[in-house]
Amino acid sequence: MEKQLTGTLALAVFTAALGSLQMGYSLGVINAPQKVIERHYAKSLGVYNEELAHRRGGNATEHEEPTDASVVMYWSLSVAIFAIGGMVSSFLVSFVSDFRGRIKGMLYINVLAITAGLLMGLSKLGTPYLMVIAGRAIMGLYCGLSSGLVPKIYVCRCPCYLQVIGLDFLLGNDDMWHVLLGLSGAPAILQSLLLLVCPESPRFLYIKQGKVEEACKSLKRLKGDYDTSKDIAEMQAEKEKAMKEAxxxxxxxxxxxxxxxxxxxxxxxxxxxxxxxxxxxxxxxxxxxxxxxxxxxxxxxxxxxxxxxxxxxxxxxxxxxxxxxxxxxxxxxxxxxxxxxxxxxxxxxxxxxxxxxxxxxxxxxxxxxxxxxxxxxxxxxxxxxxxxxxxxxxxxxxxxxxxxxxxxxxxxxxxxxxxxxxxxxxxxxxxxxxxxxxxxxxxxxxxxxxxxxxxxxxxxxxxxxxxxxxxxxxxxxxxxxxxx
Structure with missing residues (x-):
């Protein structure tokens, strides 16, 4: 059997990789604008030192560590709450993937990523620390589910070309930091559109649903027109082995x-x-x-x-x-x-x-x-x-x-x-x-x-x-x- 790299297979791999890209972005995006976000937290909490900021030309966060304990607590929670979502979703991956399949499962969970992006993107209009924390928690829930639904493609957790947009003169500043955080939901929008034209996982169709003909069609869409008997035999052996061991x-x-x-x-x-x-x-x-x-x-x-x-x-x-x-x-x-x-x-x-x-x-x-x-x-x-x-x-x-x-x-x-x-x-x-x-x-x-x-x-x-x-x-x- 000669395997081919078809356009559909390349599209499916790229679409799956978008979930890993989004996880990498979400992990690192909050790093660069730390001082800017802390200042907005301080203002929202009523502990921002306006007099000190005025003496330093309106930018007290350039070299000043936050002195108020509430700012440190809410900032730490903003960073760490992402993992709480992942912790909860680690027990839900099997249920989501087996219930609706990989494609529909990824479409459903993308709603979480888009919701999280909107919360963080609009945080400047509301209470920043509450909206960012809520958005990060929901994004963590999405990333935990996404990392289990797609194949383990280990990509860089903090892509440098995405970190660049966190520079002060781009989005990592007082006016645009909320946009920087909100963009973490953008890959989910693109992925949702691409998933509509991606075939369902052949393994899910054959092993979980027993749809042999549809599994063959999915294989041919991914690999081209070829004899699928070898792949079907491998999946049958995998299915039999799984049935022997509950x-x-x-x-x-x-x-x-x-x-x-x-x-x-x-x-x-x-x-x-x-x-x-x-x-x-x-x-x-x-x-x-x-x-x-x-x-x-x-x-x-x-x-x-x-x-x-x-x-x-x-x-x-x-x-x-x-x-x-x-x-x-x-x-x-x-x-x-x-x-x-x-x-x-x-x-x-x-x-x-x-x-x-x-x-x-x-x-x-x-x-x-x-x-x-x-x-x-x-x-x-x-x-x-x-x-x-x-x-x-x-x-x-x-x-x-x-x-x-x-x-x-x-x-x-x-x-x-x-x-x-x-x-x-x-x-x-x-x-x-x-x-x-x-x-x-x-x-x-x-x-x-x-x-x-x-x-x-x-x-x-x-x-x-x-x-x-x-x-x-x-x-x-x-x-x-x-x-x-």
């Missing part, structure tokens, strides 16, 4: 000792991704660069986006060559060294002026090491270490864990920075060292291995293995469970 509920998966090692590894991989401190960089890089003495922190933030793109592409090349475990260990270890270097640069910048360059270089390398392993690998390693029965429940738990940690970092990093000052990244350095050791000792290499081979490794690592009758009895219980 899906495991989340509660049963948590109680099971058969998959306890795999679940622990999956959750720790996602903990290592978020508690590495990467979202402290993506959410607060502008203020971090400013603290490091960088003259134009917004431009340095754009540099982070460029590095993000480059090393995301590098990771695509390396992931199937170097192996998942190796790349994760190298990535976490490199991030640990960079966190130490950042701390040194921040601590001694008042003594040595060139330390600001050390801090900036360390941040760039920090992002680079993240993208080659700890960034993408936790998302797909879960599917590699679980069989089809417990896989949906494991992915839901891992997703919830990831979004929860994302919220914790987004919400509490400003307070941690206020408490630790220049030494804030030492906390992440310690965590990264611990995660690196854990991955080295407990996580097997999954590249080129079948699920049975990976499961055998986990069984050997189990400290007190179950007896064969116990294990078989528990497997029967797992297989008899229904989907969560």
């Amino acid at each position: 899906q495991t509920s989340i509660l049963r998966l948590l109680r099971s000792s058969v998959y306890r090692q795999q679940l622990f590894v999956a959750l720790m991989m996602h903990l290592s991704q978020q508690f590495s401190g990467i979202n402290a960089i993506f959410y607060y890089s502008t203020s971090i660069f400013q603290s490091a003495g960088v003259g134009q922190p917004v431009y340095a933030t754009i540099g982070v986006g460029v590095i993000n793109i480059i090393f995301t592409l590098v990771s695509v090349i390396l992931v199937d060559r170097a192996g998942r475990r190796t790349l994760t260990i190298v990535g976490l270890g490199g991030m640990c060294c960079c966190a130490v270097a950042m701390t040194v640069g921040l601590a001694f910048q008042d003594v040595y002026s060139w330390m600001s360059y050390l801090s900036m270089a360390a941040i760039f390398l920090f992002v680079s090491f993240f993208e080659i392993g700890p960034g993408p690998i936790p998302w797909f390693i879960v599917a590699e270490i679980f069989s089809q029965g417990p896989r949906p429940a494991a992915i839901a738990l891992a997703g919830c864990c990831n979004w929860t940690c994302n919220f914790i970092i987004g919400m509490f990093f400003p307070y941690l920075e206020g408490l630790c000052g220049s030494y804030v990244f030492i906390v992440f350095a310690v965590l990264l060292f611990g995660f690196t050791v854990f991955i080295y000792l407990r996580v097997p290499e999954t590249k080129g291995k079948t699920f049975e081979e990976i499961a055998a490794v986990f069984h050997r690592k189990r400290g007190a293995p179950l007896s064969k009758p116990q294990e078989e009895a528990e497997m029967v219980q797992l297989k008899s469970s229904t989907e969560a």
Whole structure:
């Protein structure tokens, strides 16, 4: 069978990628205009210092940190509430995709993204902090659902060409910041229009609905006029395998000792991704660069986006060559060294002026090491270490864990920075060292291995293995469970 890149397939891939693009935009858009938005929050809350702003030429936010605790709280919540939406929606992905299919499911959830964009885009006309927080929460709900409905296309989380429009002379200013936030709903409008001409997923049509003829038509629309028998046979084998192993509920998966090692590894991989401190960089890089003495922190933030793109592409090349475990260990270890270097640069910048360059270089390398392993690998390693029965429940738990940690970092990093000052990244350095050791000792290499081979490794690592009758009895219980 000769596969062809048809126009319909290219359109379908581009349409799916718009969801990832929107997630990247939503994650990073709030970074650059931080000071401008904080000033509008302060005005709305009645704590803005007009006299100080007048003395500084009407722009008190250029070098002034917000002194009022309410501004810090509402700003942190604006950043972090995005993850709450993702946390909730991580348990709804399977229901939405199975209920209406991928195309209709994506059309329905795009309503959320458009609503969120309107709330944020109109926030200047109402109560800014309430409307931005509500919009970010709804956008998080959309992104959590979108990331599960479309194939895992790992794209840069904060595209540099989108960060550019956050510059002060474009949209990151007093007059246009609400437009900058509102544009986060624009990709959903384009995606909705394109989805109307995209074919439904052949796998959904064949495996979930049993529509063989429609699945064949969808395959031919995507790949051209060819013999679909091989693809149909693969889907039939997948369907039969899924029917033999009933899906495991989340509660049963948590109680099971058969998959306890795999679940622990999956959750720790996602903990290592978020508690590495990467979202402290993506959410607060502008203020971090400013603290490091960088003259134009917004431009340095754009540099982070460029590095993000480059090393995301590098990771695509390396992931199937170097192996998942190796790349994760190298990535976490490199991030640990960079966190130490950042701390040194921040601590001694008042003594040595060139330390600001050390801090900036360390941040760039920090992002680079993240993208080659700890960034993408936790998302797909879960599917590699679980069989089809417990896989949906494991992915839901891992997703919830990831979004929860994302919220914790987004919400509490400003307070941690206020408490630790220049030494804030030492906390992440310690965590990264611990995660690196854990991955080295407990996580097997999954590249080129079948699920049975990976499961055998986990069984050997189990400290007190179950007896064969116990294990078989528990497997029967797992297989008899229904989907969560």
